[in-house]
Amino acid sequence: MSEAITAILPLRRWQGEKAVYHLVTFLGDEAEALAGHALMQRLEFGRSRGFGSIKVTARIGSTEWKSSVFPQDKQTEWVLLVSKKVMRAEDLAAGDECAVSVTPI
Incomplete structure (x- = not known):
């Protein structure tokens, strides 16, 4: 299992064409560290996932999701x-700083 990557990041609001999204960067x-994991994954499997993404288990506060x-x-x-759902569970709004942890799967 990979090591968790943790940071305190601002929760940002992004307006798309069809919906509003909230994200951390x-x-x-x-x-x-995430780019290194993606490279190792590409070397191991010979290809990358859609859009170059990495599957993770994410955690903010006590809320964890894949x-x-x-x-x-x-x-x-x-x-x-x-x-x-995560924002409600952790009482977050756009602009809030949050401790985010992601563990590559």
Whole structure:
């Protein structure tokens, strides 16, 4: 099992064409660790997952769920979507800082 990647990140709101999404973005060392995991996965399986994503177990507070993180800007940023269910459970709103942990599966 992989090691958890943890950071305190702002919860951002993003308006898409069809819906509003909430997300956190991993940068710096955390993004580098995720990019390294993606590279190892690609070397092991000979291909990458859809959109270059990585399956993870995510945790904010006491809420844990399975999801994926998606690379942005040539893997220097990785995005994790946060559902309204998680936001309600952890009493979060756009702009709040939250401790986020992702463990690659």
